[in-house]
Amino acid sequence: MKTALSIAGSDCSGGAGIQADIKTMSAIGVFGMSVIVSVVAENTSRVISIEDVSPKLIADQIDAVFEDIEVDAVKVGMLSTPACMAAVAEKLRQYRPRHIVIDPVMYAKNGCPLMQESSIGTLIDTVIPLATLLTPNIPEAEKIAGMPIKTVDDMKTAARRIAGLGARAVLIKGGHYIGDAEDILYDGSAFYPYVRRRIDTKNTHGTGCTLSSAIASYLALGESLPGAVERAKEYVTGAIEHALDIGRGCGPTHHFYRFYSQQGGTL
Ligand SMILES: Nc1ncnc2c1ncn2[C@@H]1O[C@H](COP(=O)(O)OP(=O)(O)OP(=O)(O)O)[C@@H](O)[C@H]1O
Numbered sequence: 001m002k003t004a005l006s007i008a009g010s011d012c013s014g015g016a017g018i019q020a021d022i023k024t025m026s027a028i029g030v031f032g033m034s035v036i037v038s039v040v041a042e043n044t045s046r047v048i049s050i051e052d053v054s055p056k057l058i059a060d061q062i063d064a065v066f067e068d069i070e071v072d073a074v075k076v077g078m079l080s081t082p083a084c085m086a087a088v089a090e091k092l093r094q095y096r097p098r099h100i101v102i103d104p105v106m107y108a109k110n111g112c113p114l115m116q117e118s119s120i121g122t123l124i125d126t127v128i129p130l131a132t133l134l135t136p137n138i139p140e141a142e143k144i145a146g147m148p149i150k151t152v153d154d155m156k157t158a159a160r161r162i163a164g165l166g167a168r169a170v171l172i173k174g175g176h177y178i179g180d181a182e183d184i185l186y187d188g189s190a191f192y193p194y195v196r197r198r199i200d201t202k203n204t205h206g207t208g209c210t211l212s213s214a215i216a217s218y219l220a221l222g223e224s225l226p227g228a229v230e231r232a233k234e235y236v237t238g239a240i241e242h243a244l245d246i247g248r249g250c251g252p253t254h255h256f257y258r259f260y261s262q263q264g265g266t267l
């Protein structure tokens with residue numbers, strides 16, 4: 001069985017972070033593993049508090065996985081501080097996994113910060129050059145590229161700038177855009193658009209986590225990069241279409257609706 005590792009934060013309410021990643025990996029059919037970088041007390045409406053795991057324990061978790069198990073793809077999510085970033089980056093440089101999909105998470109859907117503002121320099125200098133694919137949403141891409149993004153042409157310019165920072169490929173997600181849900185992949189030479197109709201729902205907690213871990217899963221299964229993004233886009237669109245109206249805020253994406261419908265369930 002192919003394997004994928006999520007290095008990210010824990011969302012106790014189950015909709016984003018490590019929990020969304022493992023559900024995605026399981027639904028796609030790869031063996032999901034996790035390195036917890038931060039524990040986030042959060043739900044569909046708010047973040048209550050965040051505590052980071054020590055750099056040593058982050059490094060030890062990564063050693064525990066890599067010394068024992070072949071890792072076919074890695075997804076990196078929330079890294080809140082320069083210390084967390086340095087611990088993860090050092091180990092990724094040591095183990096050099098083939099596929100490293102990095103979601104540069106900065107804010108939760110409800111606007112709560114998940115990355116310290118002062119970490120942006122370390123993100124750019126230390127983390128982004130490790131990415132075989134970086135998956136910023138529009139606000140994240142604006143911060144990293146240092147430019148406003150108002151049009152699809154701006155998305156392309158920003159993707160080129162971010163590739164110039166060392167990411168081998170960049171997928172700018174249009175979830176925060178108006179109109180269709182259009183994402184643009186830049187692989188260093190060509191642009192690939194991925195467009196789906198925007199689904200009218202407030203239940204989009206964990207969409208970015210779902211997409212990036214789905215891409216990592218399909219890369220682990222041997223898909224090409226444009227192919228993995230196409231299949232992951234299909235996956236996240238289905239997961240949003242069937243998103244669950246759980247909690248008082250933005251409900252989570254649904255990973256097992258096909259399974260439940262086969263079982264005759266109602267979820
Ligand atoms: N309402 C929607 N309808 C269809 N697709 C959507 C919708 N919202 C987001 N998407 C898609 O979901 C994926 C994640 O994009 P988004 O921009 O929401 O990421 P994100 O903001 O990083 O997510 P997160 O909030 O989990 O960090 C993209 O493929 C985007 O186009």
Ligand SMILES: Cc1ncc(COP(=O)(O)O)c(N)n1
Nearest residue numbers: 009010016017108109205206
């Ligand atoms: C631990 C963790 N990682 C990532 C997100 C971003 O997801 P979203 O913006 O959908 O809340 C989150 N809320 N929590």
